[in-house]
Amino acid sequence: MTDYLILLAPSSNRVYSGSADTLVAAELEVMCGGLPGEPPTIEPVTVAGVGYLQLSLPELGAETTAALSRLSALFAVFERVGDQLRPIEVSKPDLFDDDLVSIPKYQGKTNEQFTRLLLNVTLASLQRPQEAPLSILDPLCGRGTTLSTGLIFGHDVAGVEGDLKAVEAYAAFLRTYLRRKRLKHSAEMSPVRRDGKSLGRRLDVEVTPPRTSPSASGPGRPLSLTVFSGDTRQSLALYGKRRFDAVVTDAPYGVVHGSHTDVRGVSGKRDRSPAGLLRDAVGVWAQQLKKGGALGLSWNTYGLSREDLTAIAEKAGLQACADGPYLRFGHRVDSSIYRDLFVAVKV
Numbered sequence: 311m312t313d314y315l316i317l318l319a320p321s322s323n324r325v326y327s328g329s330a331d332t333l334v335a336a337e338l339e340v341m342c343g344g345l346p347g348e349p350p351t352i353e354p355v356t357v358a359g360v361g362y363l364q365l366s367l368p369e370l371g372a373e374t375t376a377a378l379s380r381l382s383a384l385f386a387v388f389e390r391v392g393d394q395l396r397p398i399e400v401s402k403p404d405l406f407d408d409d410l411v412s413i414p415k416y417q418g419k420t421n422e423q424f425t426r427l428l429l430n431v432t433l434a435s436l437q438r439p440q441e442a443p444l445s446i447l448d449p450l451c452g453r454g455t456t457l458s459t460g461l462i463f464g465h466d467v468a469g470v471e472g473d474l475k476a477v478e479a480y481a482a483f484l485r486t487y488l489r490r491k492r493l494k495h496s497a498e499m500s501p502v503r504r505d506g507k508s509l510g511r512r513l514d515v516e517v518t519p520p521r522t523s524p525s526a527s528g529p530g531r532p533l534s535l536t537v538f539s540g541d542t543r544q545s546l547a548l549y550g551k552r553r554f555d556a557v558v559t560d561a562p563y564g565v566v567h568g569s570h571t572d573v574r575g576v577s578g579k580r581d582r583s584p585a586g587l588l589r590d591a592v593g594v595w596a597q598q599l600k601k602g603g604a605l606g607l608s609w610n611t612y613g614l615s616r617e618d619l620t621a622i623a624e625k626a627g628l629q630a631c632a633d634g635p636y637l638r639f640g641h642r643v644d645s646s647i648y649r650d651l652f653v654a655v656k657v
């Protein structure tokens with residue numbers, strides 16, 4: 311057995327209020343779950359006063375190295391040789407610079423590291439090919455943290471967002487960013503009309519990433535991004551026949567900003583709880599998944615229990631991932647939010 315010591319990014323314990331070890335260990339366990347051989351043991355250790363995650367396995371194969379390079383909170387990896395640490399080279403597979411997700415700052419933004427974790431765990435759970443390019447839908451996409459992270463990973467992305475101002479702000483950011491970085495792209499906002507009625511607006515972007523992999527110098531294949539403004543309950547109608555490998559989203563937490571909550575109800579209905587929204591929407595999103603595709607969502611457990619969410623997903627024809635690491639993602643965000651992660655597969 312060889313021991314590898316993973317040093318986590320210093321910011322990760324702030325993101326997970328001290329539970330970064332548990333969450334990142336669970337993330338790596340899910341990512342290594344489909345690999346051949348015995349699952350590795352992963353545990354926190356302290357060496358000379360510094361905390362690491364220790365990964366013990368016979369040898370570090372190419373697939374485990376690839377999983378490590380994508381890990382949400384990775385800072386550095388060392389092989390433990392006696393009382394010495396030998397650095398291991400792991401380069402992130404990102405196709406864009408990480409300022410694509412770190413520059414935007416706004417109320418309600420999902421943390422970038424957590425978004426990467428949510429994507430990693432969901433994509434590792436697919437029961438269909440996992441190689442890029444996949445197609446990913448965030449049906450509550452806000453100003454696009456999941457969508458931009460999906461592009462960074464080399465996937466085609468799509469979103470729905472109820473707040474038109476958020477879609478416009480994301481479009482404005484992308485235009486400025488892509489121009490400033492001199493990336494070949496097109497970006498267009500257009501009205502959506504059906505039967506003579508205005509349904510909102512759509513954003514269509516096509517962008518050629520600056521590289522195909524960190525070691526390659528040439529540009530990659532163009533990636534597509536679409537966002538509709540509108541109610542996520544209409545997502546199937548908005549996207550028509552298009553199906554996705556994964557639906558990945560950070561659901562509203564039911565918290566109040568000023569006089570309104572972050573949940574958008576159907577007009578005329580008073581149910582503004584995340585539970586009501588998820589009851590209406592999970593069945594819609596399930597229909598948008600390809601067979602073997604996965605739904606990954608983070609939600610506030612104070613408004614809806616895992617048991618209830620599992621029942622909603624199963625009614626929609628999804629099978630919940632309900633064992634081992636999948637049950638170790640719960641963590642406190644603040645006094646009104648205890649966030650957890652739920653993954654289910656369309657069988």
Ligand SMILES: C[S@@+](CC[C@H](N)C(=O)[O-])C[C@H]1O[C@@H](n2cnc3c(N)ncnc32)[C@H](O)[C@@H]1O
Nearest residue numbers: 419420450452453454455471472541542573574
């Ligand atoms: C937790 S936020 C997601 C933030 C996003 N990941 C980001 O970083 O910008 C949830 C989003 O769901 C949107 N939302 C709430 N109810 C909705 C509905 N019924 N249809 C579409 N979007 C909705 C909110 O406007 C909010 O932007």
